[in-house]
Amino acid sequence: MNVLNRRQFLSLTGAAAVALNQSAAIGSRRELAKRPNILFCISDDQTWLGCSAYGSKMVNTPHFDRVAREGVLFNNAFVSAPSCNPSRASVLTGMAFYRLKEASMNHTPWVSGLRVYTDILSARGYHVGFTGKGAGPTDFKAAGRSTNPAGPQYNRRYHQSGSKGITNIDYAGNFEDFLDKRPAGSPFCFWYGGRDPHRVFKKGIGLAEGKKLSEAELPPFYPDSAEIRGDLLDYAVHTEWFDEHLGRMLKKLEDVGELDNTLVVVTADNGMPFPRAKATCYEFGIHMPLAIRWANKVKSGRVLDDFVSFTDFAPTFLEAAGLPVPANMTGRSLLAILQSGAAGQVDPKRDHAVAGVERHFPGGRKGGWGYPMRAIRTEQYLYIHNLAPDRWPAGDPEGPVWPDDDPTGGFGDCDGSPTKTYLCNHRQDHAYYFDLAFGKRPAEELYDVKEDPYQLQNLADRGHYANVKADLAGRLKKDLVQTKDPRALGRGDELDNYARKYQKPLGQ
Structure with missing residues (x-):
């Protein structure tokens, strides 16, 4: 019978521990590699009818339409609050806006202790970041945060003056910088927060880009005037600028072979920046565009009538990543209806939204x-x-x-x-x-x-x-x-x- 001395025993057990640690690390990397990337795209002040996928002839959004065509288009997506910061805060926390204390309104400090899905994903190995507008307007440093709740900022790239750029942030270029800094094998979670079509508009750009006053889609709560029609056309071009950067991001993901493993969500934070729209609870304030694409998991070409709240996004992202959803989140994951393969009304319990x-x-x-x-x-x-x-x-x-x-x-x-x-x-x-x-x-x-x-x-x-x-x-x-x-x-x-x-x- 061979008897190991203390030195031999420690040598063997140490080698075994190293092997186990290496195996665990490899297993951890494999698990991370299986998790989907998440690209969340949120425009600033865009009504649900401001997309060609919903029938608009005034606004041309081919890249939103592509996400809808290759994924799912939602007819009934609603904000928790039709105002920038509380709407975005409800996305990040998965909670109804009125539970968020100071963050339930604009231009207030962020609230310390609020758990956001970006932090949870980051702690579990996701590469996280944002470009443009994250949570806000808010003072996140007042809550002891070093970064915006949407993640570390990637806003280094800007368009040269004199370009077509309306907002001069090069969102798609910043997304490329973000991808370049991703650790090998890590999934990513990126927040594309376009600042369009938030005002102030580039006045007259609608006509300058070839649109006609007769093409303006005038809601019947406005009188018919050239001034209002021109304002709507300017809004349309600003919306299209957001969509153009979305297209560049989708193309980048295709080029690097990551698109089909990316859960792509495209929406807006509240209604259009016009009277009786943004900051109201009318349809033009709370009803949002929403398209979701996830090629490997979600059957394409469907239109869903289930009601969706913005509080549902955080639970969806966490469940998609294989992580538990915190009990304090009031939202419900969308994965069940996304992966059902069905169209129309899938879940009869999703029959209303509160804002x-x-x-x-x-x-x-x-x-x-x-x-x-x-x-x-x-x-x-x-x-x-x-x-x-x-x-x-x-x-x-x-x-x-x-x-x-x-x-x-x-x-x-x-x-x-x-x-x-x-x-x-x-x-x-x-x-x-x-x-x-x-x-x-x-x-x-x-x-x-x-x-x-x-x-x-x-x-x-x-x-x-x-x-x-x-x-x-x-x-x-x-x-x-x-x-x-x-x-x-x-x-x-x-x-x-x-x-x-x-x-x-x-x-x-």
Whole structure:
């Protein structure tokens, strides 16, 4: 019988440990290699109808359309909040915006302790980064973060002055830099946060690019004027600029052989930057474009009617990466419906979405007050509860504005624009349209979105809709209580205090 001495034993066990560690490392790399890449693309202020895949003739988005054609197009995707920072925060945290304290509104500090999917993926071996606009406008350093919640920033490349560039960030070039720095064998998670079609627009670029005023798709809540039509055409070209960079990113992934192992999601953070759209709970504020492509896992060429909330993205990304979803996330993973192979309505429980607003533009109302709203959208109806109907929904008629040279001098929740200026300058001869955009609203609004897709006929006070209104109000309240909305739990002053504390723009 051979007996090992101490030195021989340690030598053999040490060698075995090294072999095991090497084997584990190889296994870990193999597991990482199996995980999908994630490319999340989010434009800034783009309504759901602002894509040719949804039938627009004014906006041409071939690369969004490609993702939809080679993947899945969603008809019912809705933000948690139609305002930049709370919308983006709900994506990152997987939680309804009203649970996010200061991050439930724009121009506030980020909240320490908020878990975001990018951090979770980074800790599990993903190469993470973003270009353009991540979470924001917010001060993430106030929460002790060294990077934006969307990840480390890649914004080194810019277009040369004089180029066609509207926003001069070279998003696709920055994506290439990000890929160049990826450790071998690591999956990536990249956030493409285009700053278009956020204002300020390059005025007249729509006509300069060959579009015609007759091609402008004019919603019926605006009067017909050359100024408004031209503004819409400018918006269209800015939207197309975002899509152009998306196309370059898809091409790069094809060139390096990574496209089919990449979960590609393309959407927008809130509605278009026009009156009665962005920062409202109407369709043009909360209803978003959404296309998802994942060639190796998701059957292509489908259109889904299931309702999607922006809180669903974080659980989807984590489940796709094989990671557990934190219990505090209110969203639900989309993988089941994505991988079902079916079209139309796949999950009967996905029959509604909830959205809302607290405070959009800081200081837009005297005393710092917001305009709190909660809304529920079903296949047929949109119900909106305005919790402070005595206030001006678009901000006080006189007050701070953005940009600073907005000649209207008020209604600060609505970005300055030729359309806003036209409505304000013609408030007498176009009183109906002015009131739709800026007038005070009742406590309850109810619209049949099938019969009234632009929300022009409020049915809330019509007796034969009383049961519909009561049912929707009850469903909304139940959802808000279950997801711990402070207002539904009698703690609305918590959110009011954040709005009143931060009355000046904060963060980028």
